[in-house]
Amino acid sequence: MNNDVILGKYFSLFNEIGIIEQLSRAFLEVQLPKGIIAPHFAVLNHLMRVNDGQTPLFLATAFQVPKTTMTHTLSGLSKHGLIEMRPNPKDARSKQVWLTEAGQELRNKTIAALGPYLQQVAEQVSTDELDTIVPILQKLREYMDEARNP
Amino acid sequence: MNNDVILGKYFSLFNEIGIIEQLSRAFLEVQLPKGIIAPHFAVLNHLMRVNDGQTPLFLATAFQVPKTTMTHTLSGLSKHGLIEMRPNPKDARSKQVWLTEAGQELRNKTIAALGPYLQQVAEQVSTDELDTIVPILQKLREYMDEARNP
DNA sequence: CTCCATTAATACGATATCGAACTAAATAGT
DNA sequence: ACTATTTAGTTCGATATCGTATTAATGGAG
Numbered sequence: 001m002n003n004d005v006i007l008g009k010y011f012s013l014f015n016e017i018g019i020i021e022q023l024s025r026a027f028l029e030v031q032l033p034k035g036i037i038a039p040h041f042a043v044l045n046h047l048m049r050v051n052d053g054q055t056p057l058f059l060a061t062a063f064q065v066p067k068t069t070m071t072h073t074l075s076g077l078s079k080h081g082l083i084e085m086r087p088n089p090k091d092a093r094s095k096q097v098w099l100t101e102a103g104q105e106l107r108n109k110t111i112a113a114l115g116p117y118l119q120q121v122a123e124q125v126s127t128d129e130l131d132t133i134v135p136i137l138q139k140l141r142e143y144m145d146e147a148r149n150p
Numbered sequence: 151m152n153n154d155v156i157l158g159k160y161f162s163l164f165n166e167i168g169i170i171e172q173l174s175r176a177f178l179e180v181q182l183p184k185g186i187i188a189p190h191f192a193v194l195n196h197l198m199r200v201n202d203g204q205t206p207l208f209l210a211t212a213f214q215v216p217k218t219t220m221t222h223t224l225s226g227l228s229k230h231g232l233i234e235m236r237p238n239p240k241d242a243r244s245k246q247v248w249l250t251e252a253g254q255e256l257r258n259k260t261i262a263a264l265g266p267y268l269q270q271v272a273e274q275v276s277t278d279e280l281d282t283i284v285p286i287l288q289k290l291r292e293y294m295d296e297a298r299n300p
Numbered sequence: 301c302t303c304c305a306t307t308a309a310t311a312c313g314a315t316a317t318c319g320a321a322c323t324a325a326a327t328a329g330t
Numbered sequence: 331a332c333t334a335t336t337t338a339g340t341t342c343g344a345t346a347t348c349g350t351a352t353t354a355a356t357g358g359a360g
Contacts, residue, residue, distance in 0.1 A: 009280045010268045014174045016287040021171040022214055023294040024164045037316085042168075057338055064172055066318050071340060073316085093325045093338045117297075118160045124293040125286060130159045133283045136275060137166040143274040144173040147267075187346085207308060216348050221310060223346085243308045243355045 031113045036080065036106070039063075039073050044082060044099065044107040052099045055088060059097065082106060181263045186230065186256070189213075189223050194232060194249065194257040202249045205238060209247065232256060 025038045032041055043059060054062075060070035074097060077083040082103035088094035099107075175188045182191060193209060204212075210220035224247060227233040232253035238244035249257075 006272055006277060007265060007268050009277065009284065010271065013280060013284050013287070014170075016284060016291050017167050017170050017174070019214070020164075020287060020291050020294065021167050023291070024167070026214075027294070035315090039316085055338080064169070064176075067339070068319075068341085069317055072318095075340095076315090088338090091326075091338080093323095095339075115157060118157050120297065121160065121290070121293065122156055125290050127156060127159065129286050130163060133286050134159065134163050134166060136279050136283050137163070137170060140271070140275050141166050141170050141173070143271065144170065144177070147270065185345090189346085205308080217309070218311090218349080219347055222348095225310095226345090238308090241308075241356075243353095245309075 027117060028110075028114070031110050033106070035076070036082075039065075039069075040077050040080075040082070041107070041110060043073060043077060043097075044103050045111075047083070047097065047099050048104060048107050052083075053096045055094050055096060056085075057094070077103070177267060178260075178264070181260050183256070185226070186232075189215075189219075190227050190230075190232070191257070191260060193223060193227060193247075194253050195261075197233070197247065197249050198254060198257050202233075203246045205244050205246060206235075207244070227253070 028038055028041060032038075042063065046059070046062065047054065056070050056074055057067055059074075060067045063070070065073075074083065074085065078085055080102075081100055084098045084100055085095045086098060088096050178188055178191060182188075192213065196209070196212065197204065206220050206224055207217055209224075210217045213220070215223075224233065224235065228235055230252075231250055234248045234250055235245045236248060238246050
């Protein structure tokens with residue numbers, strides 16, 4: 001097959017992915033209280049799914065954002081009482097990020113609120129199709145990730 | 151299958167998509183001159199693939215961004231001499247966006263520069279796999295798009 | 301034709317993102 | 331043990347995003 005055709009397919013892929021990302025972010029954000037946006041929720045969700053007590057730098061790496069961005073995101077979460085920053089007992093330069101009750105609650109309520117919408121989506125894209133595309137996307141993501149951090 | 155399991159799969163899907171979007175944007179932006187970012191390129195590419203002479207409002211709708219954001223993006227492109235804004239002869243309130251030579255050239259050079267990287271990616275994800283996932287993602291995107299604009 | 305609701309674009313203010321520079325603490329080399 | 335380098339986090343300045351309000355042109359109702 002012609003090279004340009006293959007490249008065209010890749011452009012289509014990244015184009016679809018970009019649009020879906022935008023749409024899914026918009027859907028998430030309408031569920032969130034004013035002043036809380038997707039990156040805030042992503043951090044709450046991560047601290048809950050993995051574990052809290054992680055350092056800001058670790059979070060910045062996990063989300064592939066500059067540390068200054070993570071500082072800003074965390075200060076927003078902290079100001080809204082959704083997380084607590086405590087000193088890191090193992091390193092006086094560092095901090096630990098802990099979820100508050102309010103933070104856990106907001107995360108759970110948001111997940112619950114998204115349920116019905118995802119149900120709707122599930123009627124469009126079957127579980128089989130999901131099981132087909134997610135592993136391929138994972139492989140793609142892992143490769144791109146490696147290519148970025150050589 | 152359990153509902154929570156299905157929802158979990160959807161979260162994985164949107165999670166992968168979010169990360170891939172971020173990585174692909176980063177790859178694109180390292181190819182772009184300082185001061186030009188992904189949204190600028192997206193507009194140049196759109197004007198080239200579809201056609202130029204479109205209005206700012208039409209572009210804002212196409213990219214699903216607020217008009218104020220598009221105004222800002224276009225002013226950046228204009229400042230760098232990549233597009234020209236002309237009055238719309240059919241409506242004195244409106245404008246038309248035209249590519250300059252420099253704009254066309256930047257778009258083409260960027261596409262060309264991305265080629266080798268996409269070649270690399272193509273070694274990881276086969277054309278067959280692409281043909282499998284792109285239509286599913288299109289279907290998902292179309293549904294989400296409709297759900298957003300009722 | 302006149303008035304008024306609608307529409308296209310911009311101005312402005314609030315918050316977000318990110319690179320460069322900075323501070324303080326930890327660690328490596330000698 | 332002492333100094334130089336590295337590392338964690340913040341501060342600061344530039345630009346981006348987006349909601350609200352504003353201005354100017356349009357188009358429809360009477």
